[in-house]
Amino acid sequence: MRKISDKLASALNDDHTSRRRFFRHAFTGVAVVAPVGVLAACGDMADMDHSVSANTDQQKTSAETDFTKSKQIFHEIMKDENEHVKFLQDNLKSAARPKPTFQKLEQADIQSFVNLSHTLENVGVGAYLFAAPAVSQKTILAAAGSILTIEARHAGFLGGLLQKPLSVNGAFDKPLTQAEIVKAASPFIASLNGGPDPSAPLKSDVDILNFALLLEFLEAEFYNVNVPKLFK
Structure with missing residues (x-):
């Protein structure tokens, strides 16, 4: 098994994760059809x-x-996802997968963007819960846990914004299966550009981190494409 850089351990000590306030927005007005x-x-x-x-x-x-x-928060989420990508790339070094080519990520309006954002963030939560039990190195597990909590904060905020439950699974989140994660991500992937197949068995910590990197690439691209356009 390939050993991941000790940078993971030191990175966990950086107190750069910002605290977020989550709001709930009430929408008024009910249309009546006569x-x-x-x-x-x-x-x-x-x-x-x-x-x-x-x-x-x-x-x-x-x-x-x-x-x-919520413009400021969406810009913050975009920054978080880009930092997740860089963190995984820095620690995988030459073993990092190439960035895939994505498709169908640009949203026509804010409502569509928020709906898809909510879906992607919940997939991220389920993916990290899926991967965590398979991680062997403690520093990697701790790093994955620190990213998982941020993905969950994003998902909770979006749930509140949409007047949906903060957690789609109630008091206890559930992991997604590898097949469910791949199914959710596949419609947005035009090409893996030579990167590993996300459907392949995850046999090492390197495989697991590259699986996570694929999803972080997807989320980062989604926000990079839409946030500057919709939240100027």
Whole structure:
């Protein structure tokens, strides 16, 4: 088994992880769809339809405004994911996988971005929980744990923002299987660029870290593509 750099141990002592505040945003306004009325009431129905449409547009605008208020946090999450990539690359050194070519990551609007962000962060949590029991070196396990807690903070924040549970699994998070992780990530990967197949058995700590690096590459690219555009 390839030995990972002792830099992992010293890196854990750096107190650079920022504390985050997590908010919940309440969205107001409920659109009501009126039934079709009699001919004599057509004028009133037209007015009602106009009101419903305006209310729906207002609700969407309100939600996007609440998301936009979290601009600073999304920039912070982007920075975290880029630092995770660099950390794994620095410690894998020449054994680090190349960056894959990604696809379908650019989102058309803030709502779509936040929804996919929530999905990816929860995949990250499940992936680190999956990998942790297979890690043999304590320093690597500690490093993975420190990244896992940050992924969970991201996921909890996004859950609150979307008015969903902070944890999709309740009080105890659950690991995903390797197949589930690969299935979630595969639609966004156009090419592995010669990197190891994420479906292959993870036989060493190097394999595990490269598996984690693939996911961190994906998350970092997702934020790098969307955050500067949507949260200027």
